[in-house]
Each structure stands twice: as structure tokens, then as C-alpha cells.
Amino acid sequence: MNSNDDCSDETEIFDAIVVGGGPGGSTTASLIARDGNRVLLLEAETFPRYQIGESLLPSTIHGVCALLGVDDQLREAGFPVKRGGTFKWGANPEPWTFAFETSRNLPGPVSHAYQVERMKFDKILLDNAEKLGVDVRYNHSATGVVRDDDGRIAGVTYRDTTQQTRTATARFVVDASGSGSRLHNEVGGRREYSPFFRNLALFGYFEGAKRLPAPNSGNILCVAFDAGWFWFIPLSDTLTSVGVVVKHEMAAEIQGDPAEALEKLIAKCPLISDHLDGARRVEEGPYGQLRVRKDYSYDRTSIWAPGMCLVGDAAVFIDPVFSSGVHLSTYSGMLAARTINSVLAGDIAEEAGWQEFEFRYRHEFALFRDFVTAFYEMHVDEDSYFWQARKIAGQPGDAKAAFAELVGGVAGLDFARPDLDSPEGNTTDLVRAAAALTSVTTNSDEDGTCPVPEDTSPVVIGALSAMVPHSAKHDAAFTDRLAVSPDGLRWC
Ligand SMILES: Cc1cc2nc3c(=O)[nH]c(=O)nc-3n(C[C@H](O)[C@H](O)[C@H](O)COP(=O)(O)OP(=O)(O)OC[C@H]3O[C@@H](n4cnc5c(N)ncnc54)[C@H](O)[C@@H]3O)c2cc1C
Secondary structure: OOOOOOOOOOOEEEEEEOOOOOOOHHHHHHHHHHOOOOOOOOEEOOOOOOOOEEEOOOOHHHHHOOOHHHHHHHHHOOOOHHHHHHHEOOOOOOOOOEEEHHOOOOOOOHOOOOOOOOHHHHHHHHHHHHOOEEEEEEOOOOEEEEEOOOOOOEEEEEEOOOOOEEEEEEEEEEOOOOOOOOOOHHHHHHHHHHHHHHHHHEEEEOOOOOOOOOOOOOEEEEEEOEEEEEOOOOOOEEEEEEEEEHHHHHHHHHOOOOOHHHHHHOOOOOOHHOOOOOEEEEHHHHHHOEEEEEEOOEEEEOOOOEEEEEEHOOOOOOOOOOOHHHHHHHHHHHHHHHHHHHHHHHOOOOHHHHHHHHHHHOOOOOOOOOHHHHHOOOOOHHHHHHHHHHHHOOOOOOOHHHHHHHHHOOOOOOOOOOOOOOOOOOHHHHHHHHHHOOOOOOOOOOOOOOOOOOOOOOHHHHHHHHHOOHHHHHHHHHHHOEEEOOOOOOOO
């Protein structure tokens, strides 16, 4: 075993080691543990910890979070309900609104997401990982990887709470340590920053801002103006996350005096200054700081190597206008877990598993990257954006519904498109996913299907028909691809 650090002699052995306890890491670790494997998760900080990325998508809440078994907890947490988004964007001088419920893939009970304080949301997910048996260690920072004699990644070195360097080995290492990852280069290839999205974001928090009129008071509001665009995200009845995205040429001005820069930019954007009229910027506690982020849009030429993969921001990220970050991190975590579980179980060869992971992850990332790029064309109106969404997602039918579906995170390969007009619907998927989503019972029948538990609620049934990870036969794009196991935890 080779590593660059001087290490303590004690080496612990796991099936998988996950670096980072954000949504990408907690999802990956939970779903690997849930398949009966031993998982170590190293998190550099203590939770709750601050993170940006507060506006979520229905795919995360009713898809991956249902699979994790935290959807009830999220519903009870009292997060503002996000029914869609309101934009002042493009050629139309008036704000326009879309609702997730426009999409047939997001019927009634699943036609919303939440706006979350990440300190609370990330803790719910990581506490749940611990409940599922993951060995979660806070204040433990990964410092490097270790390789076996063949060069395969076979573990990590990390610093524990006493600053002692230790080693742990595993069949698989997952880097979920975010944009600041120290490990991502270990899979080879390189991170490629987007020249088009070389933007900079400045953000803070306000108490007492106005709200959009009901029923859209929980919507994200995005407002384009001469210098860039603002987000306005209600996090509670009184707390609002406000950020502005501008060209990197404004970096000196913004970093010189962020408070003055934010005030000036707000004054230039009438819809945002109107919503902040009478509000007070928070100046104490975790929300008291104005923060700046730049160089956050990037792709990567490699996202796995034998023994290791990258998920979430450690791998790729694209501009936040459609709030796709947590969706992509939890989705890639779910894909990585399926590959790792399948290889650990001896079901498939490792390379085939990583190819499936990469194919689906890149497909989902490309949907958002291509659509966000088209969305930055400001000289067209919303109907044109809707048609672009329809084209990019390759969806037949209503263009506004295609838009809601794409930005709801359910236009990709892992969410069923139930044929609601067919007498059979997609009963098989519906039945299969019940077991995964409810986690209430159930042992598989002899034929491999799982019965729907008797107490499955209408919400779960609604979620199932829209959000279930589905099998190859439902989608032509899946020809020659691996399918998803009935419980959603492996490829088959
Ligand atoms: C301006 C801006 C606005 C955004 N708005 C949104 C939004 O509205 N909605 C949305 O969904 N997304 C948004 N995002 C994206 C979102 O912040 C990220 O995509 C998301 O947090 C990624 O999750 P993750 O789990 O991959 O990484 P993270 O959430 O960054 O978690 C990584 C974890 O790894 C830990 N870690 C780091 N290094 C180590 C180490 N060496 N050892 C152990 N642990 C380590 C960190 O402490 C951290 O807890 C936004 C991003 C930006 C830049």
C-alpha cells in the first residue's frame, strides 16, 4: 500500500469510504449501507455547517430523498414549499411564472420541492446516514488516497480530531468533498472551467423581505437586469436568501467592498429593491456574512478510475440559475451507490458499472448545461425557452410542461414517464418502487417483485408513478444499458 503521508499503523477496512458529508456524500453512503455494506464517511467539519444551495427540485425530494427514507422528515421540517419559479428574464418586461404541476411527470402530491436552510437539510441527510449504519466521523479530513501495488485506489489517508494521520482501506472510495476537493485529480483527467459561465456570485441574507403573492410565495424569484441576475429565495416566513450573479469583470469592485457593491446592485434592480423595501440585512450568526463564490461552473474529463469515483461538486457543476446543484449531487450519489453495491455483490464487472454511472450522470448534467446555456439568451421570450426545453429534453408534447419537467429534474433517464393513457400504465414500476420508497416492509417475492405495502399513502403512490427509477424496457435510450433493480439500490 502506497501513500504520501506518514501514517499511524492501525488501518481500518471498509467496503466503501465516502469523503464529504454534503448531500452527495450522505446519499452515496446511505444507499451503500442500505445494501448491507460497511461504510465510513469522513466529514471535515462539524454539522450543522453553512452551505449555499437552498432551492431544491422535486426530483430530489420525491425521488432520491424518498429512496433514502427522509421524505416524511423533510415534510415535517416546515421548509417553505416551492411550487415552481418566477422569472423576470428575457424579452418579456413582465415577470412570468412556471409551476412544476404543469408536467404530467409531477402530478399533485409530488408537484413541489422545498426551499431549505442547508444547515438543516444536510444534517437531516447525514443523521439519516448514521441511522442506516454509516460510520460518520466529523472533524475528520481526508488528505490523500492510498493505492495498492497495481496502482488501484484502495483507501484514504485522513486527519482525525487529534490531528493524527490515519489510513483506512476499502474496495471503493467516493470523493464527495465538493468544489474544494483535494482528491478529485486522483481519478486522472482534469477539471475544465466553463469560459461562458465565468461568473461571480455575491450573496447574503435578509429579514423582513416581501413575498410573492400566494400561491407562489414559496417560489424562487430570479430577476435579470443590466449587470447580471438576482436570486431571491424565501427560507422561512421572515428569512430570505438574496444573491447576485455578475460577470467576473466586476470581481475587484465586489471583493473590495461587498456590502456597498450589493447595495448598489440592488438599487439597479427595481423588482428586487421593491421586495427588499423595509427589510434588514442579517449581520450576525451564520447568515451575517456576505459571501463571494467564483469559478464554480466546470466539467471534468474523467469522473472515475478503478476503485474511485467523484460525485456532486467534486465532479461537475453548472451555473445555479436552475438550482440543479443538490439534484446533481444526490442523483450522482445514487448512481455511484448502485455501481458500488452491484460490484460488491459480484453482480457486474466494475468497468460496466462505472460506464453506467458515467453515462447517466453525464446525460443529466448535459440536460442542465445545454438548457442553462440557451436560457442566457436574453433576446427571446419565455415561449422560446419552453420550446428550447422541449428540444433539449427530446420531449414530445406541451413545451411549457417540458420546461417544468426539465427544471424539475425529471426529464432524465432515471424517472419513469408513465403512459397515463395506457390501461396498464406502468404498474410494474409503481409496484416495485413502493418497497424502495416506503421502506415499510417487505421481502421480495419469489419472482423478484415486491408487493405494495397496504399502508402506502396516496402521496407515495403519486410519487411512485412519477419518480421511480425505471427499467430498460420503458425507454428507447436504455437499449444496451443496465437496468435498475427493483429496490433501486443496484444495476441488473
Ligand atoms: C452561487 C451558488 C448558488 C447555488 N444555489 C443553489 C441552489 O439554489 N440549489 C442547488 O441545488 N444548488 C445550488 N448551488 C450548488 C450547491 O451549493 C452544490 O451543488 C451542492 O452543495 C453540492 O453538494 P455536494 O454534496 O457535492 O458538496 P458540498 O455540499 O460542498 O459538501 C461537501 C462536504 O465535503 C466536506 N469536505 C471537504 N473537503 C473534505 C475533506 N478533505 N475531507 C472530508 N470532508 C471534506 C465539506 O466540509 C462539505 O461538508 C449553488 C452554488 C453556487 C456556487
